[in-house]
C-alpha cells in the first residue's frame with residue numbers, strides 16, 4: 001500500500017497548487033421560495049415505468065445491446081427535452097482477459113455560457129458511471145449506478161430554464177466575461193468503471209477521460225492551462241438509492257462544498273420538503289484525509305481535480321448482488337436526492353440571480 005500513500009501525497013500537492021490558482025465559486029443559498037419550487041421527479045423514478053429510471057434498469061455491460069440502449073436513452077432525452085445542451089463522446093477501448101477489445105464511451109452533455117472563449121469557462125461537473133458489472137450475470141445495478149444516472153438527467157432538466165435565463169440576462173446586461181460568472185455545467189456519464197470480467201473496478205472511462213482532458217492544452221493566455229483544470233468541482237454520485245444512507249465528507253479541500261450541501265439538505269428538511277425521515281445522510285464530519293475507498297474520482301483526484309463524492313459509507317447491503325435492483329430501492333430516498341443535488345447545482349451556479357423575488 002506504499003504506492004497508494006505516495007500517490008495520495010502527490011495528489012494532495014497537486015491539489016494545493018491547484019487551489020492557489022482557483023477562484024472559489026460564489027456559492028449562494030437559494031431562497032425559501034426557490035427551494036419550494038424544486039421538484040423531486042416523482043413518478044419518473046419509478047423502477048418499472050419511470051421515464052428516467054426504468055430504461056436504465058437493464059444489464060448494460062460495455063459491448064452489449066443493453067449498453068447501447070442506455071446510451072440511446074441519454075441521447076434521446078437530451079435531444080428531445082434539452083436541445084440547448086451540447087454533447088461530446090470520449091471514446092476509448094478496454095481489453096478483456098481473453099484479449100477481446102471492447103469500446104468504452106464516456107458521454108458528456110454540457111451548457112457553456114455563450115460569451116466564454118475556448119478555455120475560459122469553469123465547469124461544475126456532475127458525474128456517475130452508467131456501465132454495469134458483468135458479474136453476477138443479469139446484474140442491473142440499481143444503485144450502482146442507474147439511480148445516480150437518472151438523478152443527473154433530472155438535475156439537467158431542472159436547471160435548464162434557469163441556465164437559459166441566466167445566459168439571456170447576462171447577455172442583455174453585458175455582464176458576461178467576468179471571472180466569477182463564467183460558470184458552465186456538465187453532466188458526465190462515465191463508462192467502463194466496472195471490470196469486464198473480474199470483480200475489481202477498472203475505471204477505464206475515468207482514467208482515459210482525465211488523461212485526455214489533462215493533455216488538452218488551452219490557447220496561450222487562457223485562464224486555465226488545460227481542459228481538466230476547468231473542472232471547478234467534480235461531483236461523483238455513486239451507490240445512491242437505498243434507504244438510510246450516511247455520507248461522510250471524504251475530502252478536506254472540498255469540505256466547504258460538502259457543508260453547503262448539508263445545510264441545503266437541512267433547510268429542505270426543515271421546510272418539510274423531503275420525504276424521508278431523519279437523520280440526515282450528512283454526517284458533517286470530515287475524515288480529514290483522502291479516502292481509501294476507490295471510485296471514478298481517483299484518476300481525477302490524482303491529476304488535481306477537486307471532487308465531492310456522494311457515496312454512502314457503509315455501502316448499500318445489496319452491493320454487487322442480484323438484489324441491487326428496482327425492488328430494493330427506497331423511492332423517498334431517491335426523490336430526496338433529486339431535490340438535494342438539484343438544489344446544490346442551482347446554488348453553485350448562483351441562480352438566485354435569476355429567481356424573481
Ligand SMILES: [Zn+2]
Nearest residue numbers: 133144194320
Ligand atoms: Zn460497482
